[in-house]
Amino acid sequence: MSRPAVAILGAGPAGLGAALRLSRRGVFDVAVFERGRSVGGNAGSFEVDGLRVDYGSHRLHPSCQPEILADIRTLLGADLLDRPRHGRIRLRGRWVHFPLQPLDLMRNLPVGFLAGVAGDALIKPLRLKAGDSFASVLERGLGRTICRDFYFPYAVKMWGLAPEEIDPVQAERRVSAGSLVKMARKILHAVPGFKPPGAGRFYYPRRGYGQISEAYFEAARRAGVEVHFGTTVTAVEWRDGRALAVRASSAEAELRLETQQVLSTISLPVLVRALDPPAPPVVLEAAGALRYRAMILIYLVLEADRFTEYDAHYFPELDIPITRLSEPKNYSLADAPGMTVLCAELPCRTADPVWSASDGELGQLVLGALERAAIPVRAPLRRVLTRRLEQAYPIYRRGWREPFDRIDEFLDSIDGLITFGRQGLFAHDNTHHALAMAYAAADCLDEQGEFDRRRWAAHRLEFQSHVVED
Ligand SMILES: Cc1cc2nc3c(=O)[nH]c(=O)nc-3n(C[C@H](O)[C@H](O)[C@H](O)COP(=O)(O)OP(=O)(O)OC[C@H]3O[C@@H](n4cnc5c(N)ncnc54)[C@H](O)[C@@H]3O)c2cc1C
Numbered sequence: 001m002s003r004p005a006v007a008i009l010g011a012g013p014a015g016l017g018a019a020l021r022l023s024r025r026g027v028f029d030v031a032v033f034e035r036g037r038s039v040g041g042n043a044g045s046f047e048v049d050g051l052r053v054d055y056g057s058h059r060l061h062p063s064c065q066p067e068i069l070a071d072i073r074t075l076l077g078a079d080l081l082d083r084p085r086h087g088r089i090r091l092r093g094r095w096v097h098f099p100l101q102p103l104d105l106m107r108n109l110p111v112g113f114l115a116g117v118a119g120d121a122l123i124k125p126l127r128l129k130a131g132d133s134f135a136s137v138l139e140r141g142l143g144r145t146i147c148r149d150f151y152f153p154y155a156v157k158m159w160g161l162a163p164e165e166i167d168p169v170q171a172e173r174r175v176s177a178g179s180l181v182k183m184a185r186k187i188l189h190a191v192p193g194f195k196p197p198g199a200g201r202f203y204y205p206r207r208g209y210g211q212i213s214e215a216y217f218e219a220a221r222r223a224g225v226e227v228h229f230g231t232t233v234t235a236v237e238w239r240d241g242r243a244l245a246v247r248a249s250s251a252e253a254e255l256r257l258e259t260q261q262v263l264s265t266i267s268l269p270v271l272v273r274a275l276d277p278p279a280p281p282v283v284l285e286a287a288g289a290l291r292y293r294a295m296i297l298i299y300l301v302l303e304a305d306r307f308t309e310y311d312a313h314y315f316p317e318l319d320i321p322i323t324r325l326s327e328p329k330n331y332s333l334a335d336a337p338g339m340t341v342l343c344a345e346l347p348c349r350t351a352d353p354v355w356s357a358s359d360g361e362l363g364q365l366v367l368g369a370l371e372r373a374a375i376p377v378r379a380p381l382r383r384v385l386t387r388r389l390e391q392a393y394p395i396y397r398r399g400w401r402e403p404f405d406r407i408d409e410f411l412d413s414i415d416g417l418i419t420f421g422r423q424g425l426f427a428h429d430n431t432h433h434a435l436a437m438a439y440a441a442a443d444c445l446d447e448q449g450e451f452d453r454r455r456w457a458a459h460r461l462e463f464q465s466h467v468v469e470d
Pocket of ligand 1 (some may be wrong): 009010011012013014015033034035038041042043057058059060061148187195231232233234265266267270295305345389392393420421422423424428429430431432434469470
């Protein structure tokens with residue numbers, strides 16, 4: 001009897017997690033299609049002048065599901081570093097440590113800010129019921145001061161929308177300290193004696209975050225999975241409510257693979273548009289309504305051992321266009337004397353003029369921003385390079401759920417095709433969430449290649465409890 005053929009679309013953590021999990025059972029023929037030349041998607045790494053860097057600040061959070069963490073530990077061995085978090089947030093022109101620490105807050109928090117938060121805590125019982133936007137939910141939970149000084153301007157920069165235009169679900173999924181009580185608990189967790197395991201720490205692979213995906217890829221490949229690089233999925237063929245085949249295109253060839261099951265982790269609108277025959281017009285229209293925020297990553301290569309001691313700087317203020325600056329060397333402890341790289345994150349729309357700005361212009365933009373933030377670059381700048389992510393964050397504009405549900409319902413009617421991962425479920429999820437989805441999807445497939453949709457529906461409900469960590 002022939003082995004069930006499984007096509008996996010995308011070789012980010014979600015696709016590779018499913019590939020490895022399935023390959024370990026030894027009963028499927030698994031093929032992965034990846035449009036890029038390397039693995040990892042947004043969670044990949046690449047080399048700059050000998051130093052491995054990521055697509056923006058990436059860390060593996062200790063809240064990672066134990067089974068997945070155990071797999072990553074086994075795959076990476078001693079290369080998986082356990083590191084303390086050591087970042088800073090710029091607030092009203094001052095720096096506070098991130099994660100928040102009681103003594104540091106007392107020393108560095110602007111007095112006006114502290115008084116504002118205290119006042120907000122006192123009037124909390126009088127606050128109106130939560131409304132129907134990110135702004136109203138957060139303001140009810142955290143009060144005016146924290147929202148106006150941190151979350152609201154940060155949201156405008158991150159998602160390009162006024163906080164009132166953003167769906168309330170963004171507050172639930174994207175803000176782990178959504179109330180003053182939760183925030184107080186997080187601050188208390190910095191105090192020895194109150195510290196739960198993993199608080200204030202993160203895992204990071206010695207060779208960059210992408211080493212996680214590379215290790216999954218190598219293990220899956222050894223177990224017989226075939227990965228087609230530089231191969232863009234162009235169509236998913238379906239007939240009579242069943243997916244039948246995947247078509248993909250590379251510089252060398254056009255491929256067509258008949259499959260029993262398609263596991264898609266590419267972006268949801270792209271998957272919908274790839275359906276052959278086409279999805280009904282209402283579903284295609286719904287795909288057009290889902291929007292992503294893009295991001296330019298601007299790397300400054302400096303001739304200095306180190307820029308600062310901090311892993312990341314966060315900039316909520318609107319006069320500073322970047323949202324975050326990370327220094328990869330402070331994550332990986334790489335030994336690269338005399339040079340370091342900074343990575344600045346600039347969220348934008350692909351229609352914005354900045355999207356087509358030159359590397360030189362973007363380098364100047366970052367240098368100017370750091371000057372304004374009073375952390376000017378003094379070391380010689382060797383060079384600037386950039387990378388562009390077209391789909392960095394899904395945008396939860398109020399009303400996004402309706403088109404999403406319409407697509408979801410339609411895809412649910414096609415057997416042999418499921419979609420998951422950060423792009424595939426239009427979610428803000430962390431890598432460990434994407435891997436949890438991948439493992440769940442693989443476990444829903446039986447040895448004959450039949451997918452247990454009831455079990456998957458239960459997993460989908462679990463995924464709704466994912467809360468993103470930064
Ligand atoms: C700036 C930034 C910082 C982040 N920081 C963290 C962090 O600190 N910790 C954390 O856990 N997570 C973080 N994340 C999230 C993390 O990057 C994602 O959770 C992870 O990449 C999701 O993996 P995925 O496989 O679902 O999707 P992706 O990584 O997006 O992978 C999808 C893959 O599909 C491929 N693809 C797309 N279309 C096609 C096509 N038509 N044909 C073939 N292949 C295709 C892509 O090339 C890509 O390789 C961050 C994300 C961003 C943007």
